[in-house]
Amino acid sequence: MLWLYNIAIHLYALLIRIFSTFNTKASLFSKGRRNIFARIEEKIAAKDRPVWFHFASLGEFEQGRTVLEKIKEKYPLKKIVVTFFSPSGYEIRKNYTLATGVFYLPLDTASNAKKLIEAFNPELAIFTKYEYWYHYFKELNNKNIPLIIISGIFRPNQIFFKPYGSFHRKILTYVSHFFVQNKQSIQLLKTINIRNATLSGDTRFDRVAENAASAKKLPLVELFCGTANVFIAGSTWPEDEALIAGLCDQHPGWKFIIAPHEIDQSHISAIEKLFPQAVKYSSLTVEGTANGYGQVLIIDNIGMLSALYAYGRIAYIGGGFGAGIHNTLEAVAFGIPVIFGPRYDKFQEAKDLIALGAAKSIDNMAELTAAAETLIRDQEAGKIAKEYVISKTGATDQILNYISRYFKL
Numbered sequence: 001m002l003w004l005y006n007i008a009i010h011l012y013a014l015l016i017r018i019f020s021t022f023n024t025k026a027s028l029f030s031k032g033r034r035n036i037f038a039r040i041e042e043k044i045a046a047k048d049r050p051v052w053f054h055f056a057s058l059g060e061f062e063q064g065r066t067v068l069e070k071i072k073e074k075y076p077l078k079k080i081v082v083t084f085f086s087p088s089g090y091e092i093r094k095n096y097t098l099a100t101g102v103f104y105l106p107l108d109t110a111s112n113a114k115k116l117i118e119a120f121n122p123e124l125a126i127f128t129k130y131e132y133w134y135h136y137f138k139e140l141n142n143k144n145i146p147l148i149i150i151s152g153i154f155r156p157n158q159i160f161f162k163p164y165g166s167f168h169r170k171i172l173t174y175v176s177h178f179f180v181q182n183k184q185s186i187q188l189l190k191t192i193n194i195r196n197a198t199l200s201g202d203t204r205f206d207r208v209a210e211n212a213a214s215a216k217k218l219p220l221v222e223l224f225c226g227t228a229n230v231f232i233a234g235s236t237w238p239e240d241e242a243l244i245a246g247l248c249d250q251h252p253g254w255k256f257i258i259a260p261h262e263i264d265q266s267h268i269s270a271i272e273k274l275f276p277q278a279v280k281y282s283s284l285t286v287e288g289t290a291n292g293y294g295q296v297l298i299i300d301n302i303g304m305l306s307a308l309y310a311y312g313r314i315a316y317i318g319g320g321f322g323a324g325i326h327n328t329l330e331a332v333a334f335g336i337p338v339i340f341g342p343r344y345d346k347f348q349e350a351k352d353l354i355a356l357g358a359a360k361s362i363d364n365m366a367e368l369t370a371a372a373e374t375l376i377r378d379q380e381a382g383k384i385a386k387e388y389v390i391s392k393t394g395a396t397d398q399i400l401n402y403i404s405r406y407f408k409l
Contacts, residue, residue, distance in 0.1 A: 001167035028087035032104040040119045043101035050079040052122035056131045057086035064128035066206040066396040108133040137174035146176040154185040205392040208333035216307040220284040224293045228255040229313040235261040235326035236318035245274040259299035309334045332385035337375045358385035
């Protein structure tokens with residue numbers, strides 16, 4: 001199976017090179033890895049023995065960020081090195097000030113793993129949620145460098161638990177300890193004889209609770225909102241936006257803020273066609289007035305969404321008509337109920353919020369209308385949402401207490 005894995009990695013590299021000629025993300029993915037080891041050597045000395053954090057993308061960064069920042073707070077002299085697999089994480093956080101260096105993760109080949117881990121020489125490696133790379137994990141194991149998975153989550157349909165999943169199960173044996181989100185993950189790992197796992201919960205709850213408690217003020221957004229009720233649509237895709245356009249027509253007294261998942265010009269233009277009277281955030285001015293800005297605001301930048309929810313009465317979370325919903329917790333941490341599409345089965349918090357009455361899943365315009373009306377009338381849903389987040393905090397401290405054993409003071 002290893003030879004198939006290696007072929008798949010090299011095939012992926014080839015496809016990236018092909019797509020990089022006409023796809024922005026593929027181009028960033030490819031260019032960001034050029035001369036990567038030379039850039040690492042400029043910033044990282046092997047004697048530093050940093051803590052290595054790896055994140056698949058921006059969402060995983062926000063998920064694991066509380067652990068990183070707690071380590072830096074408790075051990076301020078320790079150096080941190082961060083890697084990302086995806087451009088959407090690296091390009092936004094490449095200047096993250098708490099890290100000595102932020103880099104793309106080279107593709108998982110035996111030679112890349114050996115070179116990277118020799119260059120980093122980390123005291124400890126921490127991966128968030130998923131991304132199980134055979135060569136990196138094996139090389140860490142060979143060098144006796146502890147590897148911790150935080151906020152891990154496992155499902156019965158994953159390849160680890162299939163009769164033909166022996167190669168992938170081998171990857172898991174290189175992990176020193178798993179901190180997982182739910183009891184099902186503990187039980188599934190036991191079925192493949194992995195018992196070095198702790199039920200800690202999800203560090204995202206700590207992160208979103210911190211964010212809500214110290215949210216960044218957005219004066220231009222506040223000016224746009226005025227005294228109106230505000231509907232926030234976060235991480236939206238075209239299918240989501242078409243529905244929101246219908247809801248907007250039904251509630252002329254509300255303000256609508258749309259923060260799309262992709263902000264390329266073609267997508268922003270498509271949203272403007274759905275909402276002809278909308279204004280873009282980049283066009284807002286201090287001199288404007290709430291009435292002058294109209295009903296709809298389009299956020300045409302990245303990085304504001306987690307603070308936007310502070311201005312909302314109800315939130316819609318995008319992605320539910322595609323691969324799966326985006327982050328619901330950022331919204332509910334502010335005490336607002338949420339609505340999302342039908343594909344939420346991989347997200348335990350979505351199921352919990354629906355059961356508590358703090359979220360609604362919809363399949364069409366009629367259901368969106370009904371869900372919005374229900375949540376407008378329900379004065380307790382937002383409070384329940386916030387209490388749910390608070391009840392789930394604490395994973396970060398539990399993880400930090402454990403990994404402190406690895407640090408040489």
